[in-house]
Amino acid sequence: MLPAPFPLNETERLQALRAGFCAYAPREERFDRITRTARRLLHVPIALISIIEQDEQWFRSVQGLEVAHTPRDISFCGHVVAMNQSFCIQDALNDPDFSDNPLVTGPPGIRAYLGWPLEIAPGIAVGSLCVIDTMPRTFDREDYAALSDLASIAAAELKINAMSSLQNKLLMQLSALQRQGALDPLTGCWNIRGFRQLLTLGVEDARKQGTDLALCHLHVDNLTEVANAAGYANHDAVTLMLAQVLRRRLPDHGALARLGPQDFCAIVPSPSALDLEQELARLTFPSVTVDLPSAKLKLDMALKVQVAWLAEFGPGATPDSLWAHVLAASRAGVR
Numbered sequence: 001m002l003p004a005p006f007p008l009n010e011t012e013r014l015q016a017l018r019a020g021f022c023a024y025a026p027r028e029e030r031f032d033r034i035t036r037t038a039r040r041l042l043h044v045p046i047a048l049i050s051i052i053e054q055d056e057q058w059f060r061s062v063q064g065l066e067v068a069h070t071p072r073d074i075s076f077c078g079h080v081v082a083m084n085q086s087f088c089i090q091d092a093l094n095d096p097d098f099s100d101n102p103l104v105t106g107p108p109g110i111r112a113y114l115g116w117p118l119e120i121a122p123g124i125a126v127g128s129l130c131v132i133d134t135m136p137r138t139f140d141r142e143d144y145a146a147l148s149d150l151a152s153i154a155a156a157e158l159k160i161n162a163m164s165s166l167q168n169k170l171l172m173q174l175s176a177l178q179r180q181g182a183l184d185p186l187t188g189c190w191n192i193r194g195f196r197q198l199l200t201l202g203v204e205d206a207r208k209q210g211t212d213l214a215l216c217h218l219h220v221d222n223l224t225e226v227a228n229a230a231g232y233a234n235h236d237a238v239t240l241m242l243a244q245v246l247r248r249r250l251p252d253h254g255a256l257a258r259l260g261p262q263d264f265c266a267i268v269p270s271p272s273a274l275d276l277e278q279e280l281a282r283l284t285f286p287s288v289t290v291d292l293p294s295a296k297l298k299l300d301m302a303l304k305v306q307v308a309w310l311a312e313f314g315p316g317a318t319p320d321s322l323w324a325h326v327l328a329a330s331r332a333g334v335r
Contacts, residue, residue, distance in 0.1 A: 002097035004052075004078025009123060013081075014054060017126035021171050022158055023051040023058040024179035026255070027188030029247040030162060031061035034154050036244075038131050039063045041146045042139070045294050046108060046132035049118070049154055050077040053176075059188075060127070064294065065108055066236040068185040074102050077128035080115040084125045086144065089113045091136035112137040114144070116151035120159050129154045164253040166269055169201055170194070184258040186236055187243035195257035195265060195326075200319040202267050206310055212270050213310040215322060216284055217329040218246065220262040221302040230297055238299060241290045251279040263330045273309055280307060 007013060017023060031049050039047040046064035050057045057075040059068055072078050076098075080087045092098040092110050103110050115130035129151040161168065171179060174197075182194030190198060199215075206213045220242060227238050243256070246264055250256050254268035266283060270276040284305040291298050306329045310317060313325075 001074070001100045002079075003073040004075050005082040007082045007084065007125070013124050013126065016120055016124045017051060017053070018176060020120060020126075020158060020161075021163075021168075021179075022060065022120070022126045023053045024176050024183065025060070025163065025171060026167065026183060026190055026194075027061055027243075027247065028163065029244075029250070030157050031154065032063075032244050032247060034129065034150050034157070035061045035063045038129065038147060038150050040293075041150075042114070042131045042143050044112075044131040044133045046134075048077070048130050048132070049127065050075065050115075050130060051127040052078050052081045057127070062188075062240075064132075066186060066234075066240055068183070068188065070103065076101075076103070076110065076113045076132075077115050077130055080117050080128040080130070081125045084117050084119070084123065086117070086148070087113070087115045087128075088139055090138055093136075108132065109134045111135055112139070114139045114147060116147050118151060118155040118158060120155060126158065162252075164255060164269075166198060166202055166205065166253070166267065167255050169205075170197055173197075187240055187258050189243055189247075189264070190255060190257035192257070192259055195259065195267070196319070196323060198255055198257070198267050199322055202269060203310065203317070203319045203322065206269065212272055214266075214268040214270060214273070214276060214280060215308045215310075215326060216266040216268065216280065217306045217308075217326055218264040218266070218284070219304040219330070220264075220288070221304050223262050223301055226299045226301050230299055232292065232295055232297055232299070237292065238290055241292060242288065242301070245288050245290060246283070249283040249285070251276065251283065254283075259326070259330055265326055273311070 035047040048059050049061040051060050056069045056072050057077050092104045110132050112133040115128040117125035118127045119125050184191040202213050254266050257265050286303050289300050
């Protein structure tokens with residue numbers, strides 16, 4: 001196996017990607033939109049925005065896989081970053097450099113790969129937009145053009161700090177290792193640890209600024225039943241796509257956390273309840289459709305929704321009291 005090499009500017013490259021929070025940040029709809037489009041345009045089962053960190057590739061957005069990262073040395077995207085140019089393999093099993101790669105011989109069974117570098121500064125590639133097929137194939141000129149255009153959009157998005165101020169504040173307080181530990185590995189949302197830290201920051205900011213904060217608890221009432229009834233056994237894939245749907249509904253200044261197998265919670269700062277009424281109506285609509293194109297399925301599921309405002313808890317409310325409210329909602333949802 002040919003391990004992914006290191007580029008000559010590795011130290012500068014790592015400094016740039018870390019300064020821009022390119023890795024170990026919650027997934028966002030703006031990146032999911034790009035990978036969904038790449039998969040659809042190039043007719044592949046897998047599309048990724050992969051950020052190459054020191055020892056691993058971290059997926060900032062992923063379609064078709066239920067993992068958050070893989071080792072850097074076996075990554076295909078690591079080769080894209082090292083060369084800082086497009087990289088194509090038509091049949092990995094017949095390529096002596098990759099035929100014994102664990103990502104070829106085991107899951108996800110890579111056979112064809114096309115990756116495009118994501119530059120955030122001249123000569124500084126932090127990762128790759130790539131598409132993967134589990135069958136040998138030849139990518140044509142139109143495929144290259146489509147991926148090049150989408151990679152340009154992804155690279156431009158990586159340069160923009162479009163994350164909500166609440167999430168940015170937390171990212172700046174945490175080390176890379178702490179950020180990784182605050183994210184749910186399946187969905188790329190914040191996990192319970194990250195949620196509680198966001199909640200503390202959100203309450204502090206609301207108190208200082210005299211604003212409000214909405215907590216939207218979302219319980220998927222029948223995920224298992226609907227998936228089983230459709231004969232779809234991969235519940236992780238359903239949960240992954242559900243998180244993407246909820247991110248699409250999330251107000252731009254909000255943050256989404258996964259609290260359990262069927263429980264999510266959004267934190268949404270707001271000047272007042274009236275300012276967010278329309279946006280929250282979209283997020284908290286009591287049903288959700290998950291599209292699984294690879295299985296040619298659309299699953300309709302019910303949501304149990306509870307919305308609470310910081311102002312409703314009174315001036316003495318603390319992050320712990322709001323967390324207790326979220327826990328109570330979560331426990332009620334599973335009964």
